[in-house]
Amino acid sequence: MIIYGTALLALCHLLGIFLGDLLGQALGVKTNVGGVGIAMLLLITARIYMHRKGVLPKLTELGVEYWGAMYIPVVVAMAAQQDMVSALRGGPVALLSALAAVAVCAVVISLINRMEHPVASSQAEPVRNDNPLLNEAE
Secondary structure (H helix, E strand, O other): OHHHHHHHHHHHHHHHHHHHHHHHHHHOOOOOOOHHHHHHHHHHHHHHHHHHHOOOOHHHHHHHHHHHHHHHHHHHHHHHHHHHHHHHHHOHHHHHHHHHHHHHHHHHHHHHHHHOOOOOOOOOOOOOOOOHHHHHHO
16 A cells, blocks of 8 residues: 555654764764665665565555655755755855856756757557556556
């Protein structure tokens, strides 16, 4: 079931935070060092291991994939928020460099999109949905 994928994510997250705290203590800092990254690596490793052993049902795998995909943007947003607070406290140079980085990314994405050429496709059957669960049910 999909809920087992969520449980696996929660277990990996708790273990990653614990290991990040241990790593921080070992390095002599009083903070979590890489706990979220460790949790993501644990989730990827657990999914691959369970998939190879054949003990990962399709619905559970979909739950793991969903939360794995959601996990990275949430962590990036949290880190970006912390960086923004530091940038505002750091002065105008930090703020200008952040704005320049955003502008460069926008220009590069625009260039990549313009370089893409649409692929001419033959008359294929239209896709009614992109949900694998609904495709299996049909």
